[in-house]
Amino acid sequence: MREAAFVRQNKDKWSRFEKALQNNTIISPQELSALYLEVTDHLSYARTFYPKSNTYKYLNTLASKAHQKIYKTKRESSNRILKFYTSEFPREFYNYRKQLLLAFLVFTLFTAVGTFSAASDGAFVRSILGDGYVNMTLENIENKDPMAVYKEMGEMDMFLGITINNIRVALIAFVLGIFFGLGTIFLVMQNAVMLGSFQYFFYEKGLLWESIRTIWIHGTIEISVIIIAACAGLVVGKGILFPGTYTRMTSFVRGIKSGLKIVVSTIPFFITAGFLEGFVTRHTEMPDWLAIMIISISLAAILFYYVFYPHYLNNKPTNDQSSHQFSERT
Template sequence: MREALFIKKNKDRWLKNQQEPPGTPDEQARSFTQLVDDLAYAKTFYPTSKTTQYLNKQASDMYLGIYQNHKEESSRIGYFWKYELPLVIYKQRKAVLFAFVLFTVFFLLAFFIAAKDPELANNFFGDNYVQKTLDNIADGNPFGIYETGNPVLSWLGIMINNIRVAFFFFVSGIFCGVPTMYKLAETGAMIGIFDQLFASKGLGIQFWLVVFVHGTLEITAIILAGAAGFVLGKSFLFPGTKKRMEAFGEGAKDGVKIMIGILPAFIIAAFFEGLFTRLYNNASWFTTLLTAASVLFVIWYFIIYPVQLFRRGIRIAKEGSAGDV
């Protein structure tokens, strides 16, 4: 079937699903199943077409709607963490991937540039901070900077600062995402330079084992905050087939959900930095365990689980539709 005929045959149903979403669970399951079948057909015969992209977006939105309206025995908060946040992460996966790639590119650029230009670290962190770090390395306690200050006050101060920075990432997304891109790139560069400061002294592996006790959750949350800002800017600049303000409202809603979702990550990361990172000398097995557990959690909850949840939704919708026949 030619693509034009395929569109003509199904266009009215697609527009109706978008403008007048099905009300009852049975209608939602039936419409979703039809849409998944259309999407499978389009991916087979028109894999690079805008029609395929449009159907993929509509299927994602409809699936999210099915789960948002699904009654759960658990509390509303539990439902948010179990379903809403992972599905929003999946729905906005392109923005998340873009934020991750941007952060990683500038991390690597700064890491290798700093190897050629040692003064770059002084420009970013200041002479006093760099000199103190170098003195700690010379004294055999390279990460001694994390042992200073009151643990509880450090936790609260770090937490408040990180949350403040993250909300700037998100809100500044309204300005076409440009400030968000700049700050996210700057953060990636800063960490790359910091890594090089230790790697140049033969402490590259120790850097990852110690700093990422708290850094795994903290950096993940920063990247997701950047993604939330990109979602906000993208929804206004590129509304697609929806009205601009309608698309912006949906983007803002998804962005807020992401920001709410990463708050615990900032709280826990700051707690780890204030109380546990400093234990790297006395309980290295424990800090290494925390780092490994954090990495596994991030990979599972923010990458694997959203995909599993989406695929499970497709299966549930198909089974529900089959049961109605």
């Protein structure tokens, strides 16, 4: 990119950041931190492509002032983890809504593929789920307890085993993003096809509702968060494929950091899903209304935290915007 185009594209951000450092503009701490990261990335880019230019000198001076003002006097909050989950991460996750939508659409598409394949080929379910699982489930159906698989392990053992496995899958989905996002897409495809064939298997046996009201007690969060982990992998892939104004390495590192934050955000949800599968799903005798309530609350929690809350935070007026709006009204 030519230096003039680089300056035109980013000068408004630099000016806003410089005014904020001079206390001429009031902006939120989150925006200030985001602008600082952008300025340092732009400095790295300018150092590579325009090392002797005035642009590089200006950005170097601006970054030095920012470092002195922000980090030398910064006190780490005692509730750092709480702040991450309630403010920092949801605000940032709003930027990845396209990757989240893509992960959701891919998962939905291949779930339909798995369902159609199972309906078209009687051997498909066994090839996907394995003979051992299919035979065990058929035996459970004959014994009038089709969901007995969730009662075989002890509660705590199942809780720990499922939670650890789900976190492992999420990390794999994230790491596979280094293959330009294609590795993540492949993992999503595998899980989605398995889900589609799994649900069709119970539909074919006349047990679709029994499977839904049991499996989705924990599966609502489990499947949703696998899609969110896939979003993390796609963020990594985007960082490699579309570096924008950054160097490809800088963009890749940014993608890794952002993707890792997404994975970390899923841990409480995976723990919740593991708890539900270990301690709640096994109670297949529970009334339908209770199962529906648990599923509904789980879905609402996922939609709120990963869709509605990030949108709310990013569309809430900042102090500066509020003051401006007040001035216009008065």
